[in-house]
Amino acid sequence: MSAAVPPPADPAAAGEMAREAAAWCALHGLVVGDRADPRSGTVPGVGLVHAPFSLLPAHLPEPFWKQACELAPIFNELVDRVSLDGNFLQDSLSKTRQVDDFTSRLLEIHRKMMEINKEENIRLGLHRSDYMLDSETSSLLQIELNTISTSFPGLGPLVSELHRTLINQYGRVLSLEPKRVPGNAASSKFAEALARAWTEFDVDSAIVMMIVQPEERNMYDQYWITKYLKESYGITTLRKTLTQVEAEGHVLPDGTLLVDGKKVAVVYYRAGYTPNDYPSEAEWSARLLIEQSSSVKCPSISYQLVGTKRIQQELANPNVLERFLENKEDIAKLRKCFAGLWSLDDEEIIKTAIEKPELFVLKPQREGGGNNIYGLDLRETLTRLQKEGGDALAAYILMQRIFPKASLAYLVRGGICHEGLVISELGIYGSYLRSKDKVITNDQCGYLMRTKVSSSDEGGVAAGFAVLDSLYLT
Ligand SMILES: Nc1ncnc2c1ncn2[C@@H]1O[C@H](COP(=O)(O)OP(=O)(O)O)[C@@H](O)[C@H]1O
Numbered sequence: 099m100s101a102a103v104p105p106p107a108d109p110a111a112a113g114e115m116a117r118e119a120a121a122w123c124a125l126h127g128l129v130v131g132d133r134a135d136p137r138s139g140t141v142p143g144v145g146l147v148h149a150p151f152s153l154l155p156a157h158l159p160e161p162f163w164k165q166a167c168e169l170a171p172i173f174n175e176l177v178d179r180v181s182l183d184g185n186f187l188q189d190s191l192s193k194t195r196q197v198d199d200f201t202s203r204l205l206e207i208h209r210k211m212m213e214i215n216k217e218e219n220i221r222l223g224l225h226r227s228d229y230m231l232d233s234e235t236s237s238l239l240q241i242e243l244n245t246i247s248t249s250f251p252g253l254g255p256l257v258s259e260l261h262r263t264l265i266n267q268y269g270r271v272l273s274l275e276p277k278r279v280p281g282n283a284a285s286s287k288f289a290e291a292l293a294r295a296w297t298e299f300d301v302d303s304a305i306v307m308m309i310v311q312p313e314e315r316n317m318y319d320q321y322w323i324t325k326y327l328k329e330s331y332g333i334t335t336l337r338k339t340l341t342q343v344e345a346e347g348h349v350l351p352d353g354t355l356l357v358d359g360k361k362v363a364v365v366y367y368r369a370g371y372t373p374n375d376y377p378s379e380a381e382w383s384a385r386l387l388i389e390q391s392s393s394v395k396c397p398s399i400s401y402q403l404v405g406t407k408r409i410q411q412e413l414a415n416p417n418v419l420e421r422f423l424e425n426k427e428d429i430a431k432l433r434k435c436f437a438g439l440w441s442l443d444d445e446e447i448i449k450t451a452i453e454k455p456e457l458f459v460l461k462p463q464r465e466g467g468g469n470n471i472y473g474l475d476l477r478e479t480l481t482r483l484q485k486e487g488g489d490a491l492a493a494y495i496l497m498q499r500i501f502p503k504a505s506l507a508y509l510v511r512g513g514i515c516h517e518g519l520v521i522s523e524l525g526i527y528g529s530y531l532r533s534k535d536k537v538i539t540n541d542q543c544g545y546l547m548r549t550k551v552s553s554s555d556e557g558g559v560a561a562g563f564a565v566l567d568s569l570y571l572t
């Protein structure tokens with residue numbers, strides 16, 4: 099996909115649009131905490147700044163949009179099927195667990211659940227599958243599938259609305275049509291899936307507990323979900339850190355999780371995906387307590403494990419998808435969007451990657467941005483790991499680097515409008531709810547576009563590399 103159309107005639111026009119757009123953000127809650135204000139991550143309503151955004155939507159030929167939307171329910175079903183094969187997860191991650199303590203702790207909780215034959219009869223997934231359009235092969239390739247704490251279901255739809263508003267105002271000058279910005283209902287759809295899970299839990303006084311980080315500058319993205327839960331379904335959301343759950347939570351003999359004396363129907367994780375979220379044993383015991391309870395976990399420990407990069411790589415191996423899905427067409431559709439993915443016990447590929455590091459990305463089993471290794475660092479890391487020998491290589495996977503076409507765009511951050519050469523990454527949200535053998539929800543539900551300067555290897559809006567964008571179908 100290419101970013102916005104050639105920017106407005108001149109920087110002055112872009113500056114004027116940017117000012118109006120930033121005001122629109124403030125009026126519509128398209129906001130994040132401002133790093134400059136020490137209280138912006140802990141005190142709601144204090145220290146806000148407009149979310150970084152692209153002035154106009156990124157372009158994408160409609161067939162790729164259709165392809166990405168079609169993949170969502172297939173990936174949702176795949177996650178659920180793989181999550182039920184505990185031995186596959188344990189075996190595939192067995193080498194990783196030797197060298198990666200974080201993954202090892204997650205696997206330990208997973209193993210404990212297997213030992214007590216813990217059943218999750220109600221399973222809720224709120225996923226986001228991220229793609230880039232590889233310019234060399236002109237194919238839409240999956241970057242990763244996120245199954246925990248997928249960001250921006252709240253803010254993403256607002257960017258689509260902002261761009262539609264700007265095109266309504268400036269459409270003639272830009273010869274753009276507002277209806278080519280696809281509708282984006284991620285926030286209301288995520289709330290709907292959470293509310294349906296709450297209904298399946300079937301305890302009227304129960305609440306939704308959102309697991310959050312002690313400091314969270316993306317809290318307004320989270321509050322949008324809270325708002326829809328309350329206003330559309332009358333459901334109360336409790337924000338708790340893992341530390342607080344350890345201190346205030348306990349499980350009744352019938353499995354009900356009580357926190358602050360309230361019964362918890364659904365635990366929606368917006369933290370727990372990175373080692374930083376487990377600073378002590380307290381947070382791990384909170385995670386175990388939640389997993390042992392009858393609450394609906396979003397995600398369960400198995401759903402989280404399915405979303406690891408090692409499993410992404412294993413699922414790309416020959417004949418593996420066939421273990422989980424029957425429909426040959428679906429399997430072919432998934433394989434079509436897989437980039438090259440290798441584990442590091444393949445000497446050949448390591449040799450190639452050391453020779454041409456710019457064609458690869460080296461990934462540890464981490465989520466949240468800022469963890470990947472590129473270029474000369476990749477060569478140096480592989481050379482060192484190979485020399486060290488042993489199992490250290492099992493902490494990583496190697497991935498084909500995808501090269502989207504760069505294009506010009508205006509990015510607005512902190513009230514300043516910059517023109518730059520950018521590339522974009524399309525995220526498609528999926529919601530999946532199963533209650534025993536009934537699939538209640540299995541939908542594509544909205545999208546997120548993130549756009550970053552093409553010179554930046556890493557992505558990530560929270561990490562400060564990318565801005566929020568939306569989509570213009572060509
Ligand atoms: N194969 C790839 N080709 C090009 N860029 C990539 C590739 N994989 C990751 N990236 C870039 O790195 C960022 C983070 O990688 P990702 O796998 O999404 O890790 P995380 O789980 O930390 O988000 C992506 O948003 C993208 O900008």
Ligand SMILES: N[C@H](CCC(=O)N[C@@H](CS)C(=O)NCCC(=O)O)C(=O)O
Nearest residue numbers: 244247248249316368465466558559560
């Ligand atoms: N604090 C958490 C942040 C959660 C988070 O980092 N999520 C990962 C998937 S695990 C993700 O979606 N990364 C893309 C977001 C970006 O580009 O910045 C939140 O609740 O928002």
Ligand SMILES: [Mg+2]
Nearest residue numbers: 228242466467
């Ligand atoms: Mg990512």
